[in-house]
Amino acid sequence: MGTVDKRLSDAGLVLPTAASPIANYVPAVRTGNLLFISGQLPLKDGKVAFEGHVGNTLSIDQGVEAAKLCALNIIAQAKSALGGDLDKVMRVVKLTGFVACLPGFGQHPQVINGASDVMVQVFGDAGRHARAAVGAPSLPRNAAVEVEAVFEVA
């Protein structure tokens, strides 16, 4: 069991099965030492666990939970792309978090902290990343949150 796998286990975090896109794109592409990971939804057992607008039909806390699920799906995709070895993750470089919300909502950072916290919990200091958090009127399958990532890998 790798160091990162042990951290996941110690934290009681279970990676979801990496979802396969049913289209002409892939979950992750490596170029040089960068791994670009496709935007991940808050999937649990293959279903979107949080639908709707944060700050309206969903609470901030539910948005945070959705962002955590997006982060776990990102890590699952990275693990799959790295042949199962998460210890090859040198750095979480960048997260971009999209929050489904209505005009007037301003707490995107609090929501996306759910994803950021998972990264640091799992990768330690290597999990500290650059980030943007923004709003969207809606997201695929009416998901509450979508997060994409760039990782530096060995």
Next chain:
Amino acid sequence: MGTVDKRLSDAGLVLPTAASPIANYVPAVRTGNLLFISGQLPLKDGKVAFEGHVGNTLSIDQGVEAAKLCALNIIAQAKSALGGDLDKVMRVVKLTGFVACLPGFGQHPQVINGASDVMVQVFGDAGRHARAAVGAPSLPRNAAVEVEAVFEVA
């Protein structure tokens, strides 16, 4: 005629003239082996061919057509940046697709598949990319779709 040019021709796809931004930015910047391509609108003969909100004033099919046009404009910009030689494209690394839509819309992936399909049609397996598809309340010039890209180039 290069391999990729031939594929374009065989598929009956005609690249638009690469549009020049009238501002202090450029259509594409190369850094190392990465080519960052500016967000492209569904331009045809210099005009936005699809305005409005997908799922509201525009159908999904029209959104798909808009995404295809964005993809062709991306390829045109890449060709221009690569001195006319599209065979220098090693990999389509990442597409980010923005769909103009209203709250409640959830079919962004179907729309952006229009762009993803063009990439695989033109570049083959090298056209398979990481991707994010998200919504926006509006896009420049009221375009229905905007797609930006990162390519790995020789």
Next chain:
Amino acid sequence: MGTVDKRLSDAGLVLPTAASPIANYVPAVRTGNLLFISGQLPLKDGKVAFEGHVGNTLSIDQGVEAAKLCALNIIAQAKSALGGDLDKVMRVVKLTGFVACLPGFGQHPQVINGASDVMVQVFGDAGRHARAAVGAPSLPRNAAVEVEAVFEVA
């Protein structure tokens, strides 16, 4: 005083204090020769100087001012990440500008030109970048604009 610092000074531009995120992310991450800079808000003296929707509660000109502030905050973060030496910036590779707006707004490019112009004013030709400008129903702290960046650095 470095070349870029002198340009800033000659242009009468004053960099804000680089804001520290109070969360598990960081203002900028370097990987290889790329510096990914977190999304910056139009902060002045630590406060969001422009709140609301461009084209509705804010004019285009106010949006442009907001975008300029975002650009100055990006440069401040880059300076901090580069140990104070902005002459290490080889190229502004990419800006992504998010404009808080309502459906029907189409002038995102004019707004984000505020950020693009600052980059060229400060870095000269090295400041010409790839760019995407898109809309968002709302942004963190109800900011009118958010801009993130990728720089190539020495």
